[in-house]
Amino acid sequence: MKREGLERERLEAYRDGELSRLARWRFERRLRRDPAARRALAELDALGAWLRESDAAGPEPDLWGSLRLRLSAADARRAEAEETRAAAPSWRRPAGYVALGAAAVGAAAVALVLSLESAPAPAGSGSGSVRWIDARGHPMMVLRDDADATIIWVPEAAEV
Amino acid sequence: MRRARFGRMRGWRLALGLCAGLALGAGPAAAEESAQADGVRIGVTVLLASDQPGESDPRCERFDKLLRGQVAYESLSVVDNHEREVPLDEVWTVELPTRKHLQIRALAADREQGTLLSLDVEESVQGDFRVRPGQPLVVGGPRYGEGRLVVVVDID
Numbered sequence: 151m152k153r154e155g156l157e158r159e160r161l162e163a164y165r166d167g168e169l170s171r172l173a174r175w176r177f178e179r180r181l182r183r184d185p186a187a188r189r190a191l192a193e194l195d196a197l198g199a200w201l202r203e204s205d206a207a208g209p210e211p212d213l214w215g216s217l218r219l220r221l222s223a224a225d226a227r228r229a230e231a232e233e234t235r236a237a238a239p240s241w242r243r244p245a246g247y248v249a250l251g252a253a254a255v256g257a258a259a260v261a262l263v264l265s266l267e268s269a270p271a272p273a274g275s276g277s278g279s280v281r282w283i284d285a286r287g288h289p290m291m292v293l294r295d296d297a298d299a300t301i302i303w304v305p306e307a308a309e310v
Numbered sequence: 311m312r313r314a315r316f317g318r319m320r321g322w323r324l325a326l327g328l329c330a331g332l333a334l335g336a337g338p339a340a341a342e343e344s345a346q347a348d349g350v351r352i353g354v355t356v357l358l359a360s361d362q363p364g365e366s367d368p369r370c371e372r373f374d375k376l377l378r379g380q381v382a383y384e385s386l387s388v389v390d391n392h393e394r395e396v397p398l399d400e401v402w403t404v405e406l407p408t409r410k411h412l413q414i415r416a417l418a419a420d421r422e423q424g425t426l427l428s429l430d431v432e433e434s435v436q437g438d439f440r441v442r443p444g445q446p447l448v449v450g451g452p453r454y455g456e457g458r459l460v461v462v463v464d465i466d
Binding site: 304 | 331361376377380383424426433434435436437438440441442446447448449450451452
C-alpha cells in the first residue's frame with residue numbers, strides 16, 4: 151500500500167516535470183519496460199485532461215495570487231544571491247572592466263528614463279530596500295529608497 | 311557466496327551514500343527549519359492622502375514627515391490598520407478599503423540585513439523588498455475617495 155503511494159507520487163512528479171534529470175531518465179527507462187507503469191501514466195493523463203475540462207466549465211480557483219508570490223520568492227532569492235556575488239570588488243574579476251563600462255552606460259541610460267514600468271534592484275543599492283519591482287504597465291516612480299524609507303508612487307493607476 | 315558479497319558491497323555503498331547525504335543536507339536543512347519556525351511582525355497602515363484640508367491626525371505625524379514634499383496632498387488620515395505575526399513563507403492577505411487585496415510574504419528574516427518581503431498590491435505594484443525596522447515601505451498613488459491611497463508596511 152505504501153509502495154503504491156510512492157509509485158503514485160513518482161508518477162505524478164514525472165508528469166509534472168519535477169524529477170531531476172537522472173531520476174527522469176531512470177523513470178523513462180522503467181516506463182519503456184513496464185506496461186503497468188505506462189498504463190498508470192496514461193490513466194493519470196486522462197484524469198488530468200478530465201480535470202482541465204471540468205475547470206474550463208466552472209470558475210477557476212484563485213490560486214494565482216499565492217503562486218505569484220511564490221514565483222517571485224525564487225526570483226528574490228536568486229537576486230539576493232547575485233547581489234552578494236556582485237558585492238565583491240568587480241575590478242578583481244577578469245570581466246570587471248567590461249562590467250564597469252556596462253554599468254556606466256547603464257547608468258546614463260537610466261538617467262534618461264522618466265518613468266519606470268518594471269525595474270530590477272539598483273546595483274549596490276546599499277541601504278535601499280527595493281530588490282525587484284513591477285507596476286504591471288502603470289507608470290511608477292520610486293520617490294525615495296534610503297535608510298529612512300522606501301516610497302513607491304503609482305500616479306496614473308486606475309481607482310483601486 | 312557471490313550474492314552475499316554483492317549484498318555487503320551494496321550495504322557499504324548505501325551507508326556511504328547516507329553519510330554523504332546527511333553531511334551535505336543536514337546543515338542547510340537545520341538552518342531552513344529554524345528559519346521556518348520564526349515569524350515576522352508586520353504592520354500595515356492604510357492612509358488617505360487627501361486633496362482636501364483636514365485636521366492633522368497625530369498617528370500620521372511620522373508618515374507626514376516621510377511624505378511631505380514628496381507627493382502633493384492637503385491632509386493625511388489613517389483609514390485602516392493591521393498588524394500580525396506572519397510566519398516565514400506564509401502569504402498574508404489584507405483587504406484594502408477599495409476591496410483590492412494586498413499580499414505580503416516574508417521570505418527571509420535577518421536581524422542585520424532586514425526582512426526580505428514579497429509584496430503584491432492587486433492590479434498595481436508588485437516587488438521584493440529588504441525592509442528593516444524603522445524603514446517603512448510606502449506604496450501609494452491609486453485614487454481613492456478625495457485623494458490617494460497610501461499603504462505603509464512596517465517591520466518590527
